[in-house]
Amino acid sequence: xxxxxxxxxxxxxxxxxxxxxxxxxxxxxxxxxxxxxxxxxxxxxxxxxxxxxxxxxxxxxxxxxxxxxxxxxxxxxxxxxxxxxxxxxxxxxxxxxxxxxxxxxxxxxxxxxxxxxxxxxxxxxxxxxxxxxxxxxxxxxxxxxxxxxxxxxxxxxxxxxxxxxxxxxxxxxxxxxxxxxxxxxxxxxxxxxxxxxxxxxxxxxxxxxxxxxxxxxxxxxxxxxxxxxxxxxxxxxxxxxxxxxxxxxxxxxxxxxxxxxxxxxxxxxxxxxxxxxxxxxxxxxxxxxxxxxxxxxxxxxxxxxxxxxxxxxxxxxxxxxxxxxxxxxxxxxxxxxxxxxxxxxxxxxxxxxxxxxxxxxxxxxxxxxxxxxxxxxxxxxxxxxxxxxxxxxxxxxxxxxxxxxxxxxxxxxxxxxxxxxxxxxxxxxxxxxxxxxxxxxxxxxxxxxxxxxxxxxxxxxxxxxxxxxxxxxxxxxxxxxx
Numbered sequence: 001x002x003x004x005x006x007x008x009x010x011x012x013x014x015x016x017x018x019x020x021x022x023x024x025x026x027x028x029x030x031x032x033x034x035x036x037x038x039x040x041x042x043x044x045x046x047x048x049x050x051x052x053x054x055x056x057x058x059x060x061x062x063x064x065x066x067x068x069x070x071x072x073x074x075x076x077x078x079x080x081x082x083x084x085x086x087x088x089x090x091x092x093x094x095x096x097x098x099x100x101x102x103x104x105x106x107x108x109x110x111x112x113x114x115x116x117x118x119x120x121x122x123x124x125x126x127x128x129x130x131x132x133x134x135x136x137x138x139x140x141x142x143x144x145x146x147x148x149x150x151x152x153x154x155x156x157x158x159x160x161x162x163x164x165x166x167x168x169x170x171x172x173x174x175x176x177x178x179x180x181x182x183x184x185x186x187x188x189x190x191x192x193x194x195x196x197x198x199x200x201x202x203x204x205x206x207x208x209x210x211x212x213x214x215x216x217x218x219x220x221x222x223x224x225x226x227x228x229x230x231x232x233x234x235x236x237x238x239x240x241x242x243x244x245x246x247x248x249x250x251x252x253x254x255x256x257x258x259x260x261x262x263x264x265x266x267x268x269x270x271x272x273x274x275x276x277x278x279x280x281x282x283x284x285x286x287x288x289x290x291x292x293x294x295x296x297x298x299x300x301x302x303x304x305x306x307x308x309x310x311x312x313x314x315x316x317x318x319x320x321x322x323x324x325x326x327x328x329x330x331x332x333x334x335x336x337x338x339x340x341x342x343x344x345x346x347x348x349x350x351x352x353x354x355x356x357x358x359x360x361x362x363x364x365x366x367x368x369x370x371x372x373x374x375x376x377x378x379x380x381x382x383x384x385x386x387x388x389x390x391x392x393x394x395x396x397x398x399x400x401x402x403x404x405x406x407x408x409x410x411x412x413x414x415x416x417x418x419x420x421x422x423x424x425x426x427x428x429x430x431x432x433x434x435x436x437x438x439x440x441x442x443x444x445x446x447x448x449x450x451x452x453x454x455x456x457x458x459x460x461x462x463x464x465x466x467x468x469x470x471x472x473x474x475x476x477x478x479x480x481x482x
Contacts, residue, residue, distance in 0.1 A: 018230055020226070020227060020228050020229055020230060023227050023228055024142065024143070024151075024228040027142055027205055027206065027228065028139060028143075028151050028154050029154075030197075030198070030201035030202060030205055031094065031135055031138055031139060031155070031202070031205065032135065032139070032154050032155045032157075032158040033158070033194050033197050033198040033201060034094055034097060034098075034131035034134070034135040034155070034158075034198055035131065035135055035154075035155040035156065035157075035158035035159045035162065036158040036159070036161060036162040036165075036194050037101050037127070037128070037131065037162065037191060037194050037195060037198065038128050038131050038132055038135075038158075038159050038162060039158065039159035039160055039161060039162020039163040039164075039165075039166070040162035040163065040165055040166045040190070040191045040194065041070065041101070041104075041105070041124055041127075041128055041162075041166075041191055042070065042128065042162075042163065042284070043162060043163030043164075043165075043166035043167060043312070044166040044169075044170065044187050044188055044190075044191065045066070045067050045070075046166065046167065046170065046289070046290050046291050046308060047166070047167065047170025047171065047174055047187060047291055047305055047308065048170065048184035048187045048188060049063065049066070049067065049184075049289075049291075049292075050291065050292070050301065051174070051183050051184040052066065052117075052184045055181065055182060055184070056113070056114045056117065057114070058114065060421045060422055060425055061422070062114055063421055064417065064418045064419065064420070064421045064422065065114075065118055065418065066114065066117055066118055066121060067289075067417045067418070068413075068414045068415075068417035068418035069118040069119075069121040069122045069125065070121040070122065070124055070125035070128060071125060071410050071411075071413045071414035071417050071418075072122060072125060072410075072411075072414045073121065073122035073123060073124065073125020073126045073128070073129065074125040074126070074128045074129030074132065074406075074410040074413070074414075075125075075129060075406075075407050075408075075409075075410035075411045075413075075414060076125075076126060076129065076407075077125060077126035077127060077128060077129025077130040077131075077132075077410075078129035078130065078132055078133050078402075078403050078405075078406025078407050078409070078410050079129075079403040079404060079406065079407040080126075080130070080403070081093060081097070081126075081129060081130025081131075081133055081134050081399075081403060081406075082133045082134070082137075082399040082400055082401070082402045082403020082404070082406060083399060083400060083403055084096075084130075084399075085133070085134045085137060085138075085211075085399040086211075086214075086396070086398070086399035086400055089207050089208070089211050089212075090134055090137060090138035090141065090207065090208040090211055090399075091138070091202060091205055091206070091207045091208065092207075093130065093134045094131070094134055094135065094138065094198070094202050095199060095202050095203070096130075097127045097130045097131050097134065097198075098127075098195050098196075098198040098199035098202065099195075099199065100123065100124075100126055100127035100130070101124065101127040101131075101191070101194075101195040101198070102192055102195040102196065102199075103123060104120055104121070104123040104124030104125075104126070104127055105124060105188060105189065105191045105192050105195060106189075106192065107119070107120030107123060107124070108120040108121055108124060108188050109185050109188045109189040109192075110185070125410075129406060129407075129410050132386075132406055132409075132410070133389075133399070133402040133403055133405075133406040134399070134402075135155050136152050136155055136386045136387070136389065136390040136402070137208075137390050137398055137399060137402055138208050139151055139152045139154070139155060139390070140152050140387075140390035140391060140459065141208040141209065141210040141211065141398075141459070142206075142208055142209065142224075142228055144229065144233070144237075145456070145457060145458040145459070145461075146456075148387075148391070148459075149323075149326035149327060149331075149387055149455065150323050150326060150327055152386065152387045152390055153319070153322060153323045153326055153383040153386075153387055154323070155386065156319055156322070156323075156378070156382055156383045156386055156387075157316070157319045157320070157323065159382075160312070160315035160316050160318075160319050160378050160382075161316055162194075163312050163315060164309070164312030164313060164315065164316050165190075165312075166187075166312075167308050167309045167311065167312040168309055168312065169187060169190055170187050170291075170305055170308075171305045171306050171308070171309055173186050173187055174187075174302070174305045175302055175305065175306065206224040206227055206228075207220070207224060208224075209221040209222075209224040209225045209237075209238075209241065210241055210245075210395055210398075210459070212224065213238070213241045213242060213245040213395075214245050214395055214396055216245075218238065218242055221238060221241065222234060222235070222238045225237055225238055237458075240458065240460045241395075241460060243460070244395060244460045244463060244464075245395060245396075256400075258397060262470075262471065263466075263467055263470035263471040264394070264397065264470075266470045267392060267393065267401070267466060267470050268393075268401055268404055268405070270392070270450055270451060270452070270470075271389055271392055271393065271401055271402075271404070271405040272404065272405055272408045273446050273450060273451070274385055274388055274389060274405065274447075274451060275385070275389065275405040275406065275408050275409035275412070276408060276409070276412050276443075277335075277339070277381075277385070277443040277446060277447060278381055278382060278385040278409065279409055279412040279413050279416065280412065280416075280436065280439040280440070280442075280443055281339070281342045281343075281346070281373075281377055281381060281436065281439075281440060281443070282346060282416065282420075282433070282436035282439075283342075283373075283374070283377045283381075283382070284413055284416055284417060285416060285417075285420045285432075285436075286311065286370050286373065286374065289420060289421065290308045290311050290370065291304045291305055291308050292304075293366065293370070293429065294307050294308060294363060294366065294367060294370075296358075296424075296429060297353070297358070297362050297363040297365075297366040297367070298358050298359045298360055298361075298362050298363030298366075299360075299363045299367075307363075307367055310367060310371055311370055311371060311374055314371045314374050314375050314378070315374050315377075315378040316378075317375075318374065318375045318376075318377075318378040318379030319378050319379065319382075319383060321379045322334075322378065322379040322380060322382075322383040322384075323383065325379070325380070326383060326384070326387065326455075330453050330455050331384050331387065331388055331451075331453060331454055331455050332447060332448075332451050332452070332453050334380050334384050335380065335381060335384045335385075335388075335447050335451065336444060336447050336448060337376075337380055338376045338377065338379065338380025338381035338384070339376075339381065339440055339443050339444045339447060340376075340444060341372070341373075341375070341376030341380070342373050342376045342377050342381065342440060343436075343437055343440030343441065343443075343444070345369050345370075345372045345373035345376065346373060346433045346434075346436050346437050346440065347433075347434070347437045348369050349366060349369045349370070349373070349429075349430075349433050350429075350430040350431070350432075350433035350434045350437065351430070352365050352366065352369070353366065353428075353429050353430040353433070354430045387454075388451070388454055389401075389402055389405050389406075390402065391454045391459065391462060392452070392454060392462070392466060394463050394467075395459070395460075395463065420432065423435070452466060452469065
């Protein structure tokens with residue numbers, strides 16, 4: 001089981017344009033409605049929370065609990081969703097998640113008490129976590145290697161678009177009906193629409209060809225590949241997938257017991273590290289509490305709601321840049337550059353929050369720096385994180401590995417979402433951001449030392465390379481990658 005594969009999967013020809021290209025684009029658009037829901041449901045709390053605080057009588061602790069209960073659900077949803085996608089298939093799992101999105105959204109919208117809100121947000125989190133690991137996996141497995149970076153990152157684009165939609169609807173509804181009781185319920189219920197689109201859309205989408213191959217359904221896998229590849233490419237790619245699927249089956253990979261295998265265990269640890277790196281920038285302190293951060297900096301409540309739209313706009317624009325760069329730049333340098341940028345922006349937010357008096361001047365400086373922070377986060381760190389997590393795990397272990405990494409990612413997110421209001425209350429916002437600066441330095445060191453390069457390989461070739469690399473007896477280190 002520890003023996004390194006002696007053979008590398010044969011190279012496949014580049015894909016050609018044709019009707020299958022339109023089919024692949026449609027598959028990508030429909031599947032990424034899961035990302036849109038992920039973004040909307042995590043972003044909507046930003047503007048809804050101030051109104052919810054009044055209606056439900058939230059304290060700083062229950063405020064953090066309402067926000068972070070979704071994240072705790074997402075942690076469980078990620079690990080369970082990863083396992084279910086390995087057992088039942090990526091497509092069937094996304095269909096189930098669409099139903100959970102709908103149930104959770106309606107529960108939050110109609111919640112009469114804080115307890116019901118926390119429970120409904122937890123249920124909604126199950127869907128968010130499941131989508132966070134299943135959708136990138138599905139996209140990675142239906143995409144050709146040369147387009148995988150851009151197609152998988154379409155999900156990140158939909159996540160930030162969902163957050164932008166949430167910020168925009170929050171501002172419109174809040175500024176127009178802010179004096180109306182229960183206005184936050186209208187902010188939340190909008191998420192039912194993309195959940196319905198996702199469910200109906202996935203009914204007519206194909207299953208992942210690589211998952212089908214892992215279940216020895218090679219004929220079905222070829223039929224799906226012919227939908228999204230040229231005929232010549234489909235045949236060659238199936239041969240590559242078949243070879244590795246058979247070898248994985250012989251090695252019995254695909255579950256918790258495989259963590260006893262050194263190369264798999266070390267690879268999962270690297271995946272966990274990548275997941276933590278994405279969260280300890282403190283990005284979700286801005287995505288969840290951005291309106292309150294801007295209010296504390298000097299904006300009025302209505303102005304903060306409107307100004308927060310800038311955070312959503314820059315996230316979408318930066319993701320477009322990130323999608324372009326993923327086709328041109330290696331993953332690891334891009335991740336390091338993003339970490340340097342976010343750490344620098346947080347340092348400046350902390351410094352100016354200390355030095356500048358409260359008022360419009362400080363408010364606009366903080367807004368400019370949060371926009372800068374999000375440009376680096378959403379343009380480099382977040383796209384690379386979800387892409388690399390969808391790439392690095394072996395076929396039979398992909399859902400499980402993504403689930404473990406997703407579990408840790410969402411637990412880290414939960415810890416930040418729960419403690420941020422209390423840290424700000426106890427330490428002031430500048431000291432809180434200085435803590436994130438220190439974590440950013442640790443993250444940069446980890447990425448430079450341990451994270452492998454994944455660009456330009458098919459999933460099968462990448463599996464062989466990572467098996468060889470992580471099966472060594474010496475500690476993991478960054479090798480020479482192109």
